[in-house]
Amino acid sequence: MTIVPTNPQPTPTPDATDDRHGLRLVSVLASGLPADLGTGTEPAAYTVPAVFSRQVTQEERLRIEDPAVARRLAERTGADPALALVVEDRRLLIQNTTLSRLEDGLATAIGDMLAELDRDLLAAQDRRAAEAGALAATEQTRVDRVVREAARISFDPSPAAVADGDPTSST
Numbered sequence: 001m002t003i004v005p006t007n008p009q010p011t012p013t014p015d016a017t018d019d020r021h022g023l024r025l026v027s028v029l030a031s032g033l034p035a036d037l038g039t040g041t042e043p044a045a046y047t048v049p050a051v052f053s054r055q056v057t058q059e060e061r062l063r064i065e066d067p068a069v070a071r072r073l074a075e076r077t078g079a080d081p082a083l084a085l086v087v088e089d090r091r092l093l094i095q096n097t098t099l100s101r102l103e104d105g106l107a108t109a110i111g112d113m114l115a116e117l118d119r120d121l122l123a124a125q126d127r128r129a130a131e132a133g134a135l136a137a138t139e140q141t142r143v144d145r146v147v148r149e150a151a152r153i154s155f156d157p158s159p160a161a162v163a164d165g166d167p168t169s170s171t
Contacts, residue, residue, distance in 0.1 A: 022118065023060060023114055023118055025107075025114065026052070028048055028049070028099070028102075029051055032047075034046045045080055049088075050094060051090060056087050060087075060121065063120075064085050064113075064114075070084050077101070077106045078105075079101050080097060082096040083097055083106075085110075
């Protein structure tokens with residue numbers, strides 16, 4: 001048995017600002033849930049697939065999949081210590097959990113973690129941009145100085161050479 005929503009909603013498309021920030025989870029992928037949910041044979045814990053608002057960057061993926069992140073989430077929410085987060089394409093596979101644990105606070109904690117990750121990565125990106133700007137300004141100052149020094153160089157003949165009429169003679 002496959003669980004299919006009775007009124008499927010299209011996945012919202014990210015707006016233009018999502019290119020720089022705004023990684024979030026938009027929904028649980030119900031069709032990816034175990035078929036025996038709601039039955040007497042429902043597993044105690046399972047993988048819940050959730051859909052990201054956009055493609056995850058490599059840096060985001062490394063941070064999300066860090067076991068320390070799942071450990072902190074489990075400690076904060078009382079989730080199973082075996083909780084694991086795996087990024088697969090535009091999905092987050094939340095392993096060793098349940099829908100009820102997500103509803104009881106784990107989903108909010110994951111949302112908070114993603115917002116914090118966004119802030120951290122944006123701050124790092126802003127620092128790198130500021131450092132690059134400072135390096136570019138320093139380099140431009142150096143180039144300007146070299147150009148000024150080069151402009152002061154004159155290959156005009158000396159007054160003595162001009163007076164002798166022989167530009168190659170020396171005094």
